[in-house]
Amino acid sequence: MKDGRSDRLSLRIGALILSLVFASCSAQRKEMEEESKDFTPPGILNVQRIQIQVGEEPDYHGEVRAYDIRDGDVPVEIDASAVNPDVPGYYTVVYRAQDKAGNIAERTATVEVTEYAVEGWNGTAADPAEVRALIEETCAELFPDGFDGLTELERARVIYDWITQNIRYRSDPDVLSVMYDDRFAEAVKAALSERCGNCYTYYAVSAALLSRAGFEVKRAWTVEPAAMPGQVRYHYWNLVLLNGVWMHFDTTPNFDGTILNRFMLTDEEIAAKHAQDWTYTVEEEDFNDLFDES
Structure with missing residues (x-):
């Protein structure tokens, strides 16, 4: 006898009728199957x-x-159809992976096509005199009539605009080694x-040009979440x-x-661009090795 929820088996033993009820496992089995389903997509590393x-x-695979977590290594499909390696610019390459359960993961990366090769830092310390010459040459280009006649805000704006328009972002190991070595x-x-670099490079060149233009500068840094846990x-x-007030200058x-x-943001303004619990550290920087020729 079946009632949809259990199976009943009746046995006669002499004058005794023994009924055995077997609970149906279908509902439990269904719950277990639901729990065992794979809803987690693979991770693309x-x-x-x-x-x-x-x-x-480009070497898209690298x-x-x-x-x-269930299937182990799974294939990665690469869609680089949007990239034109013959035309300078920024492009997007898409990486996709699908596990056996049909869960799909997708990540993107920026592909930058540049007009000329970049050598990167070779580990050799820079000659302060050479760096000073580069700073002077750049300031002469930015301020052909000198700093006189310009307000502090105008001087800072010239430097900010030139850096953001002429230096490209780059974050490969050659540049990162300069940052981590605090060079x-x-x-x-x-x-x-070379007109390229990461955030430390942008900070450093901003500090050098601002200092040469007569500003007092400090270094600020924070720890941000990375792409991988x-x-x-x-x-x-x-x-x-700036005019007696410390302002944030991030190129x-x-x-x-x-x-x-x-450009020239207050604490409140720059905090609004970050997470609620965002904090930063301020450090003094010594530029004597660049500007003291003795």
Whole structure:
């Protein structure tokens, strides 16, 4: 006998009728099947920003891989149809991975196509005299009539606009080594000679030019969440004393080159652009090795 919820089996043993009821496992089985379904997409690892010179073939694969908690390694499909390696600019490459349950993961990376090759830092300390010469040459270009006749705000604006319009973002290991080694002079040289760098490079060249233009400058930095769990990312920018007030001066663009317009912001204004619990650290910087020729 069946009632939809249980199976009943009746047995006669002599004058005794013994009824055995077997609870149906269908409902429990259904719940277990629901719990065992895979709703988690695979993770796509080691996706990085790519930079090439015009005409070069990008290495989209690199160390990119996808891993699923149930299926293990899964294939990665790469869609680079939007990239034109023969025309300078910023492009997007798309990485996709699908596990056996049909869950799909997708990540993107920026591909920057540049007009000329970038050498990067080779580990050799920069010559302060050479860096000073680069700073003087740049300031002569920016201020052909000198600093007189311009307000502090006007001087700072000239520097901000020139850096954001002439220096490209780059975050490969050559540039990162300069940041992690805290090589200020080398970062300034990279910015002014190769016109590229990461946030530390933007901070350094901003500090050098602002200091040469007569500003008092401090270094500000914070720790930001990285793309992968367990990793951290440092971000550097400047505090500039403008008319007696310390203001935030951040020339670093977005990863795709978009200018973020963080020019002379108050604490409240820059905090509004970050997470609610955002904090930063301020440090003094010594520029004597660049500006003291003795």
